[in-house]
Amino acid sequence: MLKNYFKIAIAVLKRRKFFTFISLFGISFTLAIIILVATFLDYVLSAGYPDTNRNRELYVSHMQLNSSKNHSQYNGGPSFYFINRYVTTLKTPEKIAIFSNSSATNSYTNNKKKVNNLRYTNDKFWDVLQFSFTAGKPYGKQQLDNAEKVAVISEETSEAYFTDDAAAVGKYIETDNVQYRIIGVVKSLPFSSNVYADMWVPYTLTKEDLKNTGLMGGYSAILLMSSKDDLDKTREEYDQMVSKVPMQDKQFDQMFTFADSYFQSFIRSMHLAEGTNSGMGIFLSFAGIIVLLFLLLPTLNLVNLNISRIIDRSSEIGVRKAFGASSKTLVYQFVIENLILTFLGGILGVVLSFVIIQVANSSNIMPNMVLSINFNVLFVTLLACVVFGLLSGVYPAWRMSRMHVVTALKAQ
Amino acid sequence: MIRLQNIEKVYRTNTVETMALNSISLNVAKGEFLSIMGPSGCGKSTLLNIIGLLDAPSKGEIKIDDQKTDHMSDKQLANFRNKKLGFIFQSYHLINDLKVLDNVELPLLYRTSSGSERKKLASAALEKVGLSNRVKHFPTQLSGGQKQRVAIARAIVGNPEIILADEPTGNLDSAMGNEIMDILQYLNTTEGATIIMVTHDENMAKRTHRLVRLFDGSQVQ
Numbered sequence: 001m002l003k004n005y006f007k008i009a010i011a012v013l014k015r016r017k018f019f020t021f022i023s024l025f026g027i028s029f030t031l032a033i034i035i036l037v038a039t040f041l042d043y044v045l046s047a048g049y050p051d052t053n054r055n056r057e058l059y060v061s062h063m064q065l066n067s068s069k070n071h072s073q074y075n076g077g078p079s080f081y082f083i084n085r086y087v088t089t090l091k092t093p094e095k096i097a098i099f100s101n102s103s104a105t106n107s108y109t110n111n112k113k114k115v116n117n118l119r120y121t122n123d124k125f126w127d128v129l130q131f132s133f134t135a136g137k138p139y140g141k142q143q144l145d146n147a148e149k150v151a152v153i154s155e156e157t158s159e160a161y162f163t164d165d166a167a168a169v170g171k172y173i174e175t176d177n178v179q180y181r182i183i184g185v186v187k188s189l190p191f192s193s194n195v196y197a198d199m200w201v202p203y204t205l206t207k208e209d210l211k212n213t214g215l216m217g218g219y220s221a222i223l224l225m226s227s228k229d230d231l232d233k234t235r236e237e238y239d240q241m242v243s244k245v246p247m248q249d250k251q252f253d254q255m256f257t258f259a260d261s262y263f264q265s266f267i268r269s270m271h272l273a274e275g276t277n278s279g280m281g282i283f284l285s286f287a288g289i290i291v292l293l294f295l296l297l298p299t300l301n302l303v304n305l306n307i308s309r310i311i312d313r314s315s316e317i318g319v320r321k322a323f324g325a326s327s328k329t330l331v332y333q334f335v336i337e338n339l340i341l342t343f344l345g346g347i348l349g350v351v352l353s354f355v356i357i358q359v360a361n362s363s364n365i366m367p368n369m370v371l372s373i374n375f376n377v378l379f380v381t382l383l384a385c386v387v388f389g390l391l392s393g394v395y396p397a398w399r400m401s402r403m404h405v406v407t408a409l410k411a412q
Numbered sequence: 413m414i415r416l417q418n419i420e421k422v423y424r425t426n427t428v429e430t431m432a433l434n435s436i437s438l439n440v441a442k443g444e445f446l447s448i449m450g451p452s453g454c455g456k457s458t459l460l461n462i463i464g465l466l467d468a469p470s471k472g473e474i475k476i477d478d479q480k481t482d483h484m485s486d487k488q489l490a491n492f493r494n495k496k497l498g499f500i501f502q503s504y505h506l507i508n509d510l511k512v513l514d515n516v517e518l519p520l521l522y523r524t525s526s527g528s529e530r531k532k533l534a535s536a537a538l539e540k541v542g543l544s545n546r547v548k549h550f551p552t553q554l555s556g557g558q559k560q561r562v563a564i565a566r567a568i569v570g571n572p573e574i575i576l577a578d579e580p581t582g583n584l585d586s587a588m589g590n591e592i593m594d595i596l597q598y599l600n601t602t603e604g605a606t607i608i609m610v611t612h613d614e615n616m617a618k619r620t621h622r623l624v625r626l627f628d629g630s631q632v633q
Contacts, residue, residue: 004514004521011509319505322466323566324494324522326487405466409505 002336008316009337012309013344023305026298027345028352031384034291035353038380039371044192045263046376050129051194056228057128058235058259059194060087061220062268064275066254075271077101078257079217080203080210086245092234093223097121097128100206101218102197107175110161116175117196120203126152128224129195134158135165136184139202143183147204151180156188156367157198175199190369194220194262213248215255223259235259295384299392306338306396317400318408330401331394338393339386346385350378413606414440414463414574419472421458421629432458433469434629442573445600445607447617450626456610457578459626463608464497464576465489476574494522498567498605502579504559506551512538512562513547519570537565541595557588564595568605575599577609581616593619 013020047054060083065074078087083098090096100120107116126138131152139150151173155165162168165185172179180201189196203210225234238259247253256275260268264278272279272286320330350373357371421433433455440446448456461467462474465481474481476496484492498519506515516534525533538544541561551559560580567575577596581589593616599605609620617623625633 003527004510004517007514008507008509015509315505316507319507320518321490322464322493322497322499323519323570324490326490328487329490329522406461409466409501 005333005336006340008333009340012313012337013341015312016309019305019309023302023341024345024348026301027342027388028348030295030298030388031346031349031381032352032356033294034384035349035373035377035381036356038377039353039357039373042374042376043190043369043371045266047262048190049187049193050131050189051222051262052130053128053224054262056225056231057262058093058223058225058231058238059220059262059265060223060238060257060259061194061265062257062260062273063216064256064273065216065249065252066256066275067252068254070251074216074252076216077218077220079212079214080208080219081213081217082215082245082257083219083221084210085213086241087221087223087238090223090234090237090241092225092230092237094226095124095128095224097125097222097224098203099125099195099200099220099222100203101220105176105199107173112161114157114160114198116157116173116198118175118199118201119195119197120206121200122203125195125200128222132187134185134187136169136182138184144202144204147202149178149180149205150183150202152184152186152200153182154188154198155185158182158185173199178205188368191367192369215245215248231261291384295388295391299388302338302341302388302392303395306334306392307399309396313400314403314408317403318405318410321405321408327401331397334397334400335390335393338397339389342385342389342392345388346381350381413442413444413477414438414608415473415475416463417473417475419459419462419469419474421455421462421467422470431629433462436472436626436629436631438624438631440606440608442606443600443604444622445597445620446609446622446624447620448608448610448624448626449612449614449617450632454626455629456626460576460578460608460610464499465493490522494519494570496572496574498570498572498575500560500563500567500575500577500580502582504551504556504563504583506559506562506566508551510550511547512543512549512551512554515551515562516565516569518566523570533569534565537569538562540568540598541565555588556584557591560584560588560592561595564592564599568599568603573606575605575607577607579610579612581611581613586615589613589616 061077063076063078088096098121102117102119105116105118107114123139123141123144134155138152143150153168153173158165158168161173162171168182168185171182173182223234225231242255242257245255247255264280267279267283270283272282317330354373357373360366361370416436416438419433419436423430423432436459448459450456458467462469513531513534516537517530520530520533535544535547538547541564543558543561543565546554546558551562554562581592584592596607597619600607611617623633624631
């Protein structure tokens with residue numbers, strides 16, 4: 001039966017080549033865009049260099065303070081004080097990386113001007129994140145405690161100033177009028193990385209007052225567990241710890257901060273969260289609506305094309321009914337045919353997006369980012385094909401199947 | 413085998429009401445070869461469609477094999493047509509996108525039979541109509557007579573008890589028409605098929621057992 005449907009579907013596609021071209025173009029173009037978005041999101045959300053341990057990590061990067069008196073609310077990151085005073089007391093995490101938001105600094109080295117993104121970090125930062133050193137090494141606890149003016153720079157930064165990475169180690173780089181001795185060079189990060197920067201230096205060098213006891217600030221922490229089985233335990237421990245934190249500022253009476261998975265943290269960064277609501281529902285609904293709206297136009301186009309084919313195929317519909325096809329069987333047949341069409345469009349979409357990705361990777365439009373189509377993306381594509389095929393196929397199939405058999409036979 | 417009682421068919425529009433069939437009662441015995449004649453628009457095809465359960469009468473009752481058909485669901489009707497009835501149309505109604513063998517297999521798709529079994533039965537049906545050398549052709553590569561023979565093979569592939577033919581020789585010259593009639597007669601006499609055929613041709617009608625004449629929707633003979 002399916003073989004017969006396939007033969008018919010291919011024959012129908014060949015019959016009206018212009019219609020087929022329009023249909024396949026619409027489908028493949030739409031699916032290619034979905035594949036590109038899915039590939040990008042997959043890249044951003046999946047574990048990757050240098051954050052390769054995401055399956056056993058939790059992220060502390062957001063905080064919300066509420067005032068029930070003023071009905072006001074503040075959102076932002078936690079302060080260094082909050083992380084250092086409270087988060088580092090957690091027993092379950094094996095290691096905790098602390099790092100600041102990146103800040104743009106102006107650097108004049110070797111008479112070259114460059115804007116460097118700089119982050120202040122602790123020493124454990126280099127243990128939690130799996131940076132690949134092309135030269136030198138990271139700074140340790142002693143250098144952190146002694147506030148040594150040392151820096152780890154990216155390969156890209158190194159290439160901007162020095163002949164090679166090895167030559168950079170031991171040299172000085174000046175940024176925002178502070179001279180740092182370069183002690184390590186790491187492979188550059190994609191800009192989508194949560195720890196992206198051009199330079200990383202010990203947090204003890206910051207001009208910020210680290211003793212400020214305010215709870216909100218510009219820092220984040222990554223909690224690395226020895227096993228992913230400890231994730232829930234850490235979340236519980238974190239929540240308990242948060243419940244005991246005294247409110248420093250009396251104008252606020254509620255504090256919300258969580259140890260999130262990377263995905264939850266990503267959603268929280270979109271400011272969709274509200275108190276204990278992680279914003280996941282809003283995000284998924286919103287993403288679903290966007291995808292549906294995006295699919296709507298080509299779907300309507302395909303519905304229209306499919307309906308216009310009814311007249312072409314009325315004789316076939318009549319014959320099939322006369323020889324024993326029920327309306328339900330015909331709906332099934334036409335939906336299957338449409339799914340075949342959308343899958344062909346899907347294959348073209350994958351090829352098209354593959355070409356676009358290769359071009360984007362080789363042209364370095366997105367620095368240090370190498371996108372690839374993996375199984376997750378192919379699964380999303382398959383899902384989009386099914387949704388697209390069903391959305392555009394069911395109504396025309398229902399219309400076709402409702403056609404009266406005598407009318408259908410007379411139409412030829 | 414087929415029993416029609418007081419069949420009426422009325423077509424209604426907002427302003428006009430047309431009586432296509434008026435109180436038709438007819439019995440067709442098993443193994444009978446019956447022809448229906450009459451001028452254009454007298455209701456021949458409408459009657460055949462009603463017998464073939466492709467259309468419903470406005471009034472009256474149809475029984476096939478003592479089974480009432482008026483309360484059957486879409487699925488039951490489809491199943492009944494598939495098992496009991498085979499259709500031959502004047503304009504063949506072959507699916508041009510499918511090869512001859514696939515066209516003949518079509519009724520078997522709606523049964524639980526394997527692909528190899530379908531192929532075997534379709535080949536046998538094509539053999540009966542003398543077209544076993546055209547299985548891989550497309551309908552557009554065949555002559556009118558050959559197309560009609562494919563249509564007959566499709567009608568008989570599921571071994572139905574009743575064959576309904578709507579002007580099967582209408583688009584063919586007399587030689588080809590006679591060939592088609594030979595096949596129908598063979599199916600009737602040798603295979604025992606009950607055949608009801610609508611025709612305009614007196615000569616073809618003479619080759620059947622009985623003739624029913626319609627005029628303005630009423631039976632006159």
